[in-house]
Each structure stands twice: as C-alpha cells, then as structure tokens.
Amino acid sequence: MKGTIIKLDNVWKIYQMGEVKVEALRGLSLEIKKGEFVAIMGPSGSGKSTAVNMIGCLDVPTKGHIYLDQHDISKLSESDLAQIRGRKIGFIFQQFNLINTLTALENVALPMLFQNTDRETRLKTANRLLELVELGERMNHKPNELSGGQQQRVAIARSLSNDPEVVLADEPTGNLDSKTGEIVINFLGKLNKEGKTIIMVTHDANVARHAQRIEHLKDGRVVKRS
C-alpha cells in the first residue's frame, strides 16, 4: 500500500428511503496513489456523488472500509472526521460554495481558522494563495462581486489553504462556460504537477481527459478504468 493516499475497500452505501432501500454504492473498490490526477466519470445515478462524499470523508459507509493515509476513517466520530477533512482534503464544488458574507481573502482563510491557525499566518497564506490563482487584485471583494470563474479560483485557493494532501473537485467546471472551465482545469493540472493529488468528478469527457486516469462508475461500482 506504499504510496496509496486513499483506498476504498468494498464500500457499500445503502440509504433507507421510506420503504425502499437504495443501494448507492455496491462494493466500490478504488485506490488512489499520491500525486495522481484521477477523474471519476459516470452518468447520473451511477453513485458518483456518494463516492465523492465517501472519499471526502463527508459521510461514512454502511459496509466496507475507507483508508485515508492508511488510517481507517469508517468508524470515526463526526468531529474527528471534520478535523481530518479540514487538514487533509481540499474541496472544490460545482457551485463554488463560497461564504457570501465574507471577502475572498476571508473565505480562503476560513479553513485555517477551523484548524486554529494563528491570524497572521492565516492572512499571509490566504494572500499568497490568492496571488497563486491570479486574484491578488480582488482579495477584498465579496463573492457576488466576482465572476463565476473568479469565484471558482477563490474556491481553489481555499481548498489549498491547509496544504491538504488531496484536492477533491466535484464537477468543478459544471457551472462555468468552456473557456473559463479550461482555465480552472489548467489550474488543477498545475497543482498536480506541483505534487498535489487531484480527484475530480465529472460527467464531461473533455474535462476528464486532463486526468492521468479515469475511473468509470456505473450502478455503484467501477466498471472500467482507462
């Protein structure tokens, strides 16, 4: 398992929807190595979102094990999960999900606040990250004063603020036009070259081809690797 950052081992997720049991994941197994750029593709209903939630430690499996950095996280409490998420995983969402009342700088600094980083370090790091995504000029703007592409770049900067091992991007270009989407994907590629592990969920084959490896999901398990 040397070099493995995330491993899903026969993971099942079963939701009880009233009378019906929905099996969102049916024995999903997946291994992602440090420094990889992996895309997870699949049609809607394939269990993509549930898989992202598992990888991102947002949810725990009904059955099976998830190892993050060789630690089994399937049995952790919610608060411990939150701590691990904050430290080891950076999230990028389809809808950017910035906090509207905070400026770009404050948004980027927020994950560090939850890790009790001191204020000075927070502001310095957030500053540097916004420069990195070429938004140094707009750091005191609120999300609604930024374009979609700019908001997603703020989100990228935010995902990096605790220097996580993994960046998890859930349809990062889903709400962007193709040109802006391209810029965002290029940023992810650049991060990968600098050594970050990137996991990206998408239904867009054009976006997925930027990854080194594509895992195709259907009916809650991997059906093809390419």
Next chain:
Amino acid sequence: MLRDIASYVLKNMKVRLTRSILTIISILIGIMAIFALVSFGQGLSSYVNQVGQEAGADKLIAQPRGFGPPGTSSTPLTKDDLDFIKKTNDISEATGLVVQQAEVSLDEDKPGKWVFVMGMSTIPSEQRLIDESFGGIGILTGRNLKSGDKNKAVIGYNYQFPDKIFPKELNLGDKVFINDVEFRIIGFYEEIGNSGDDSNVYLTIDDAEELFDVKDEYGFVYIRAEKGANPSEVAARLEEKLRKEKGQNEGEETFFIQTFEQLLETFGTILLVLNAVLVIIAGISVLVAAVNIMNTMYTAVLERTKEIGVMKSIGARNSTILFMFFMESGIIGLIGGSIGILLGYGLAKLGGFFAASAGFALLKPAFPWWLIAGSLLFSFFVGAASGYFPARAASKLKPVDALRYE
C-alpha cells in the same frame, strides 16, 4: 478565533439588518422595563433604610386598629391611654396627634381641597419627637406652633408651589380657611417626600379640638423608648400592659403598637412587592423576546443550512458551528440589553423627575453597578439560551445533507 467568529456573526447580522433590528428591539423593551423598574425598587429600599435610620431606632407608634385612612378610626386612642403610656417603664416620652380630614380653601366661599389636619402638642420636645417620626424633617421657613398660638397653622412643603395644591403658591402670613375657620400661616415644613404628607396642615391641639369638636382623641401616639431599651420588646410589653389597662382580650385590641422599623418594613414591603409584580410582568416580555430570538435563529439556521454544510466540509467541527450560532444570539441579546439599559436609565430618570414634581420625591431611581452588570449578563444569557436549540440543530446537520440543501 473569537474575534473572527464575532466578526462573521456581525456581518451576518448586517446582511439581515431589518430582522436583526426587530429582534434586538424585542429584547430591548423587556430589558429596558426591568432595568427601570428595578432601579426604582432599589431607590425605594435605600430610601426606606435611610428614613429608618433618620427616624432612629428608639421610636414607637401606637395607632387605633380599624379600617379607613390612618387616624380616622371610630375607636381612637384617648388621653387616658396617652397618660398610661407616658407612665409606663422604659418610655421616656409620648405625644398624641389629633388627626382629621378637613376642607382647606383660600376663600371662605370657594370650595377647597380635602387634606389631613393634625393637632399637635406645643411642647418643643414633643414636637421634635413628631418631626423625627416624619423622617427627621423640621421647619423650613417661619416657626413652629407654640403655646398660646390661636388660629395659627404650619403647613406642608407643597403649599409653597403653585399648581401643586392650589393654583397659587402660599406665603407666610397668608390666610387659609379650614372648614370655614380662618387661620394664618406661620411656618412651612420641610419636604417629607410623598404628596400626602407634604399636604398636611398642623394646628395646635387646642385649635384642632375646638375645630373638630373632639376631646382627648388621638389618631397617632408617638412614643420614644428609654435609651438602651430594645424597641420591639418595649412595643410588645407596652401593648400587653395597655391591653390589660383597657380590659381587652388578646387579638381584640382596638389599637396596635409598632416600632418604626416594623412600620417602615411594612410600608417598604408593600411597595417592593408591587415593584416585584411589575418586574415579573416585564419578565414576561423578556420571555416573548426569547421566543422571538429563537424564531430568528431557527430561520437563520434554515437560511444558512448550505453555508453550514460548506463550513463543515472545510473542517468546522460541530462545536464550532454550535458556538457560532450561540454567539450570534448572545450578541443579539447583548446589543438589545445595552440599548435597553441606556433607555431604561433614561426612562427611570424621567420617571423619577415626574414623580418628584408630582410630590413623590421618595420615588427616586438608584443605579448600583450590579444592576447594570447584571442586566447586561442577563440579556446575554437570555439571547444565548434562546439560541441554544437552533444552534444545536445547526451543529447536528449532516454535512452531506446540508450541502445538498437549496
């Protein structure tokens, strides 16, 4: 961390400005009312204590038992009773006061005002006993009644001012008619602090007895205990002796004897109970405000469900989310409380001013430091407590569900 969370909370409050202001107003009203009322209660207790000290611990008061205004009982204390009291052990002196209600007017034909008219002793030491019993007042201008005075009156503080009792103010040497008999004003009393006592008229006991056609009947007997005697023991002993002297059974006395401390306590207790009732009513408005804060906070949690999901996904612990919402409702309480205290202070000052100009100088608000600190703490606590359940609901949201919430 605290500073950043506080800043986040304030930003959220600013975004929902109208709602924040309305919620703050709801708590402000209750805190304002409680603060003002308690400040009056405080002022009152310290007044009672102060008067209690000034009146001294050596005085007792005997009154007829019965219904109706003080001093108007059908079985008044008599000259025999007074003489008996004077002769009793441990009593250094005693004086009787004739108390009647009478119409006082400025013109013989015009209708006047109904006030209490007191017939008092002309012996200076007995007059001092009466003065001390009224809270340590004395003659403000002019002179007190003396032996040989005929148709002379000393009158209360309030007569000096226009529109308090009569449209025009009265001066030394002016004439007044009491039950159509002419009297001349020879002195004014100092302020006692309530409009009833400050409207009293004092005559010599002989004039009063002639005017009201009574003889040797007293509404009050003021008594001074010997130095060193315990007043409440003296009161109990005196009551027993006087009862036997009058041949009455225990529990069927036509009179009662209290120490001044007991009298003031009774008086103070009644007012403080009244004050407490008002505070409880104001407390209900705080309760309503608490429900309102809770409602506001539940709405905030609902509106920010997705935001909560985002924060959790980027590493916020349940306790952090709990703390954030807890702080928000606490800050609402604290702001409401601070403004409430300021307005309550203004209200109490204004109320005190009007009470004083209406002749109730004893209704003077007091603002001890603990009242201010306690009100602030209380308002923060009410806010935080009302925010507890919404905050807990927010902290318990599952990140996956919260993120999906639109």
